[in-house]
Amino acid sequence: MSEIVIDNITKIFGEGGAKPFTAIKDVDFHVKDREFISVVGPSGCGKTTLMRMVAGLETVSRGEIRVAGKPVKGPGPDRAVVFQQFALFPWKTVRENIVFGMRSKGASKAERDKAVHHYLTLMKMEGTEDKYPHQLSGGMQQRVAIARSYATDPGVLLMDEPFGALDAQTRTIMQEELVRVSKDNPRTVMFITHSVEEAVYLADRVVVMGRNPGHIREVIDVAQTRQAEKWSEEPIDDVMEKSSFTHLRGQVWRLLREQMGDDM
Amino acid sequence: MKRRIPLLAYSIASLVLFFGGWQAVVSAGLVSSFVLPSPIDVIDRTITMMIRPFAGALLWEHALSSIGRFLGGFGLAAAIGIPLGLMMGRFRLLEDIVTPLFEGYRYVAPLAWVPFAALWFGTGIGGAIMVIFTGAFAPCVINAYRGARLVDRHLIEAAQTHGASELRIGWEVLLPGALPSIVAGLRISAGLGWQSLIGAELIVVSSGIGYVMIQGQSNLSPETVVTSMLVIGLVGLAIDFGLRAAETAVRRKWEGQ
Ligand SMILES: Nc1ncnc2c1ncn2[C@@H]1O[C@H](COP(=O)(O)OP(=O)(O)OP(=O)(O)O)[C@@H](O)[C@H]1O
Numbered sequence: 001m002s003e004i005v006i007d008n009i010t011k012i013f014g015e016g017g018a019k020p021f022t023a024i025k026d027v028d029f030h031v032k033d034r035e036f037i038s039v040v041g042p043s044g045c046g047k048t049t050l051m052r053m054v055a056g057l058e059t060v061s062r063g064e065i066r067v068a069g070k071p072v073k074g075p076g077p078d079r080a081v082v083f084q085q086f087a088l089f090p091w092k093t094v095r096e097n098i099v100f101g102m103r104s105k106g107a108s109k110a111e112r113d114k115a116v117h118h119y120l121t122l123m124k125m126e127g128t129e130d131k132y133p134h135q136l137s138g139g140m141q142q143r144v145a146i147a148r149s150y151a152t153d154p155g156v157l158l159m160d161e162p163f164g165a166l167d168a169q170t171r172t173i174m175q176e177e178l179v180r181v182s183k184d185n186p187r188t189v190m191f192i193t194h195s196v197e198e199a200v201y202l203a204d205r206v207v208v209m210g211r212n213p214g215h216i217r218e219v220i221d222v223a224q225t226r227q228a229e230k231w232s233e234e235p236i237d238d239v240m241e242k243s244s245f246t247h248l249r250g251q252v253w254r255l256l257r258e259q260m261g262d263d264m
Numbered sequence: 265m266k267r268r269i270p271l272l273a274y275s276i277a278s279l280v281l282f283f284g285g286w287q288a289v290v291s292a293g294l295v296s297s298f299v300l301p302s303p304i305d306v307i308d309r310t311i312t313m314m315i316r317p318f319a320g321a322l323l324w325e326h327a328l329s330s331i332g333r334f335l336g337g338f339g340l341a342a343a344i345g346i347p348l349g350l351m352m353g354r355f356r357l358l359e360d361i362v363t364p365l366f367e368g369y370r371y372v373a374p375l376a377w378v379p380f381a382a383l384w385f386g387t388g389i390g391g392a393i394m395v396i397f398t399g400a401f402a403p404c405v406i407n408a409y410r411g412a413r414l415v416d417r418h419l420i421e422a423a424q425t426h427g428a429s430e431l432r433i434g435w436e437v438l439l440p441g442a443l444p445s446i447v448a449g450l451r452i453s454a455g456l457g458w459q460s461l462i463g464a465e466l467i468v469v470s471s472g473i474g475y476v477m478i479q480g481q482s483n484l485s486p487e488t489v490v491t492s493m494l495v496i497g498l499v500g501l502a503i504d505f506g507l508r509a510a511e512t513a514v515r516r517k518w519e520g521q
């Protein structure tokens with residue numbers, strides 16, 4: 001059971017210093033076990049900060065975050081992060097990158113080989129085991145980064161705009177792949193994105209954040225509609241033309257636009 | 265490729281001119297061969313020292329004993345300096361603790377350690393190694409530290425969120441990430457180490473090239489002194505050549521990535 005409990009947290013950067021800055025204020029939210037959450041919001045509203053606190057890469061100023069019942073004290077392999085910058089180890093091959101987290105957990109050679117084979121097949125990247133990241137395209141690098149996190153077998157997967165750097169076509173392929181991988185291998189996921197389509201297409205619930213200081217504006221349920229209309233069995237283009245999809249997308253858009261309005 | 269031939273020609277011409285001029289100055293009697301031995305005297309002396317022991321050993325045995333000490337001190341400096349530098353790059357607290365001490369030590373010339381080296385480790389190999397160590401240590405630390413600071417923060421965080429221990433982060437992330445900087449540091453380090461070694465041998469030990477030099481001086485044999493200088497220069501050049509090759513190889517491999 002890997003639920004994430006974000007228990008009324010506040011994040012103040014430079015607290016106690018000359019210029020404290022409240023990035024997040026009173027955010028209270030629960031992500032259920034194996035739920036896929038998308039987080040959207042205007043730039044600077046604290047999405048990354050929130051995710052980094054769940055990852056244990058950033059401290060919490062007030063409140064507490066618990067994952068699987070345990071308070072987060074620092075980073076750990078139960079909460080693997082997929083960074084926007086991929087963050088693959090340039091001096092390691094695709095194989096070595098994928099098994100990096102597995103080795104932390106003491107997986108045997110046979111288990112590691114099996115996982116490399118499994119994920120490369122799943123990601124349609126057979127035969128790239130011994131290549132180095134710089135020999136791969138951006139989309140392939142991101143797939144390796146995702147494979148590395150999945151192979152670590154974390155209860156929670158944290159992704160910060162993982163497809164942000166990809167071209168539209170690769171991005172679509174990756175989105176479909178992520179839906180497929182998540183269906184075969186459900187995890188608790190927190191997925192940050194700037195794309196409203198992506199957020200609605202992937203998530204069970206979309207969290208819309210606002211800023212000054214960062215807070216949760218609204219949470220929109222998608223899971224019901226997705227299951228009722230069997231989105232995950234159709235190509236992304238078809239899903240995006242459904243009226244149920246455009247309706248949800250419009251809802252998220254309106255919330256974001258109000259946000260922008262607040263500022264201007 | 266076309267440009268290389270004229271360049272090589274210039275280099276050869278400059279060497280011929282230098283040695284020719286040198287020989288001419290001595291042959292013409294402008295300076296006494298006692299003050300400046302001629303190149304021919306030096307070559308003659310070098311050959312003699314290679315077949316007949318001087319100051320207890322053949323020339324190459326002296327050279328080997330110097331190189332052995334050098335490797336000891338340099339290896340020790342790298343073995344302690346690189347991990348220390350990486351850790352300083354990783355942990356702010358360690359950086360704050362070490363930096364003031366380190367900045368103090370850095371500006372004390374290696375030779376200034378000779379009295380203490382002799383006092384603590386004696387005039388055998390220990391004292392010499394300590395002097396080389398003090399010469400070679402700083403660039404190892406500084407470059408490992410700078411290299412570690414330049415490692416992409418996201419790589420360290422990726423390692424952390426995939427469960428890597430600090431030891432593994434050091435070994436699999438910081439060390440390879442800092443490698444180009446470390447190798448560049450090793451090159452500087454080796455140069456300083458080799459120079460300090462000769463200094464140390466002039467004072468504290470009874471074998472090695474620096475010792476040969478001192479013996480040459482007290483035997484009033486300037487050609488022995490010049491022979492030692494040549495050997496020092498050549499070995500130094502060889503060390504630098506090897507490390508430069510390593511530096512180029514690392515840079516080429518890393519830059520592709
Ligand atoms: N280490 C830090 N020190 C001080 N302020 C910070 C720090 N990290 C982030 N901030 C501030 O906190 C706020 C939230 O930043 P964050 O990166 O979480 O936003 P975001 O929602 O991820 O934005 P984007 O969509 O542009 O990625 C910003 O105003 C940012 O300047």
Ligand SMILES: [Mg+2]
Nearest residue numbers: 047048049160
């Ligand atoms: Mg961000």
